[in-house]
Amino acid sequence: MKSSMTLKKLMTTAIAAATLTLSTAQAASVYVATTAIVEHPALDSVRDGIKETLAENGYNDQNMKFTYESAQGNPAIAAQIARKMVGEAPDVVVGISTPSAQSLVSATRDIPVVFSAVTDPVSAKLISNYEAPGANVTGLSDKTPVAQHLDLVREFLPDMKKLGVPYNPGEPNAVAIVALLKEEAAKKGIEIVEAPTPKSSDVMMASQKLIGDVDAIYCPTDNTILTALESVVKVGIDGRIPVFSGDTGSVERGAVAALGFNYHDIGRQTGEVIVRILKGEKAGEIPARVATGSDLYVNTKMAQRMGVEIPQSVLDRATKVIQ
Amino acid sequence: MSLFSFLGTLEIGFIFGLVAVGVYLTFRVLDFPDLTVDGSFTLGAALAAALIIAGVNPYMATVCAVFGGAAAGLLTAWLNLRFNILHLLASILTMTALYTINLRIMGKPNLALITEPTVLSPFESLGIPNMYLKVIFVAVVVVAIGLLLSWFLNTQYGMAMRATGSNPRMAQANGIVINQKIFAGLALSNGLVALAGALFAQTNGFADSTMGIGTIVVGLAAVIVGESLFNSRSMLVIVISCIVGSLLYRLAVAVALNADFIGFNTSDLNLITAVLVGLALILPHLRREWKARKAANGGEA
Numbered sequence: 001m002k003s004s005m006t007l008k009k010l011m012t013t014a015i016a017a018a019t020l021t022l023s024t025a026q027a028a029s030v031y032v033a034t035t036a037i038v039e040h041p042a043l044d045s046v047r048d049g050i051k052e053t054l055a056e057n058g059y060n061d062q063n064m065k066f067t068y069e070s071a072q073g074n075p076a077i078a079a080q081i082a083r084k085m086v087g088e089a090p091d092v093v094v095g096i097s098t099p100s101a102q103s104l105v106s107a108t109r110d111i112p113v114v115f116s117a118v119t120d121p122v123s124a125k126l127i128s129n130y131e132a133p134g135a136n137v138t139g140l141s142d143k144t145p146v147a148q149h150l151d152l153v154r155e156f157l158p159d160m161k162k163l164g165v166p167y168n169p170g171e172p173n174a175v176a177i178v179a180l181l182k183e184e185a186a187k188k189g190i191e192i193v194e195a196p197t198p199k200s201s202d203v204m205m206a207s208q209k210l211i212g213d214v215d216a217i218y219c220p221t222d223n224t225i226l227t228a229l230e231s232v233v234k235v236g237i238d239g240r241i242p243v244f245s246g247d248t249g250s251v252e253r254g255a256v257a258a259l260g261f262n263y264h265d266i267g268r269q270t271g272e273v274i275v276r277i278l279k280g281e282k283a284g285e286i287p288a289r290v291a292t293g294s295d296l297y298v299n300t301k302m303a304q305r306m307g308v309e310i311p312q313s314v315l316d317r318a319t320k321v322i323q
Numbered sequence: 324m325s326l327f328s329f330l331g332t333l334e335i336g337f338i339f340g341l342v343a344v345g346v347y348l349t350f351r352v353l354d355f356p357d358l359t360v361d362g363s364f365t366l367g368a369a370l371a372a373a374l375i376i377a378g379v380n381p382y383m384a385t386v387c388a389v390f391g392g393a394a395a396g397l398l399t400a401w402l403n404l405r406f407n408i409l410h411l412l413a414s415i416l417t418m419t420a421l422y423t424i425n426l427r428i429m430g431k432p433n434l435a436l437i438t439e440p441t442v443l444s445p446f447e448s449l450g451i452p453n454m455y456l457k458v459i460f461v462a463v464v465v466v467a468i469g470l471l472l473s474w475f476l477n478t479q480y481g482m483a484m485r486a487t488g489s490n491p492r493m494a495q496a497n498g499i500v501i502n503q504k505i506f507a508g509l510a511l512s513n514g515l516v517a518l519a520g521a522l523f524a525q526t527n528g529f530a531d532s533t534m535g536i537g538t539i540v541v542g543l544a545a546v547i548v549g550e551s552l553f554n555s556r557s558m559l560v561i562v563i564s565c566i567v568g569s570l571l572y573r574l575a576v577a578v579a580l581n582a583d584f585i586g587f588n589t590s591d592l593n594l595i596t597a598v599l600v601g602l603a604l605i606l607p608h609l610r611r612e613w614k615a616r617k618a619a620n621g622g623e624a
Contacts, residue, residue, distance in 0.1 A: 083331025106528030176479035
């Protein structure tokens, strides 16, 4: 008897609580529900970026209900959050990070899902391709925007034909970036010359081999190369070949220029996609894409020493100029 | 709470019911605090996902996942029994090793199953909406396993296993090979937990290297909540109470998710869990104290 009483009480409380929430949720005209797998500075700034863009487009606390739930790093809770959100039928659900986005996509095939800060949405099976995602899903990847990096190098050297890339073939992340680089470079008519360097101590020699063969050197975000960045810079100065990087921190250490992104940028770009959906576009008809960066660092002294001029257009956009 | 959310809560609750039953087997039946489950839950998900992606039939993949989990349990038991490593420590070692093994099995931290066939695929042509289908499927599976398990615990072998946990010396004196029972119990427990992981990966569309974190706490919470509601020595009732405990735990989480109006949000979930488990532990104790006091007062009057 006693046990069934407790059970009944629990159930009643649960149902009462649920009805109360439902009744408070009605006032706003649009409803955007966001969730992330864990509270983490990068993921939090994605959320803040989203909110900021929504506010700039006229969605504020009066006319929009905006919720944010963190799954506390627990995929089972991510699944429960996804069910809860989908059950409330918001206008857009936003999944920040791979497991959160996957939970949402497996929970709904109708409500628009926008993913953000997912490195590889295709292999995460969120979408089948970037250009026309179809169905109810689109969003932003936080993969290194190599195409944009190539464009930056091209802005310095419009006639560039060959780009040298030192990297460690033992680093899966670097291997993935080089594969992407080759794909994008082919589209732009640039040839990638690989300089594999398994150890930091080999970086100097591998970079020297590139001199005379390539128009510029690009250092991907590869730990081996970034550790020995100074060796590449020295080779660049000696051979009068500009060295670029995928990491803004490298510019202070001697690279000519680098374009980086921060998670706030990704959030803002995600916000733009959400606004388009709120205005009536179908999620599946908005191409998914890799977030673009806006942190542009240039080093004027190094540009001079490596014999390259910084175009005015780059200087105008630069967020940090190192003299 | 919407119907959709409620059904999702039940679905996840049933799946974690298997974890609760597995934890009950080790903690209560064998008196062997086993933290291997944090690793074997992910192991089940990882094996099922990797095999399904490799083209293996989802049912076959799920069965392999169960055997993988059982092997993990055997490893913990072996470390404990053969080398005398403290049970808690042995299970922590296995759990730690499994993290790497799971990453190796998956090849990357996250495997997606959203577009792959799953154990649910054969039933999708029945025309039942997916939200009902998932919960019906897991409910049937979990209840069937619960019934089988309660039957097993009442067989002679099961009784011997229970005796091993409650009084190993007595059990041995009665001719029970206790080591064998511990091996079997841990294999069974971790096999069930791996099955939960495999089902979770398939109904939620992914396996992730982090998905096992906290499994033990959730399982324990469910066992304790169930125990405090049902006071019985019948194996059937106990197994059912584990599953009901898991459902109630998930409902409590869902309420916490929906409880913005009292100022709760998800970051408070861990505290809510702790308070819930704490209350479930304290209440029966207080109840006993009250009863004792009442009886004492009655005696005086």
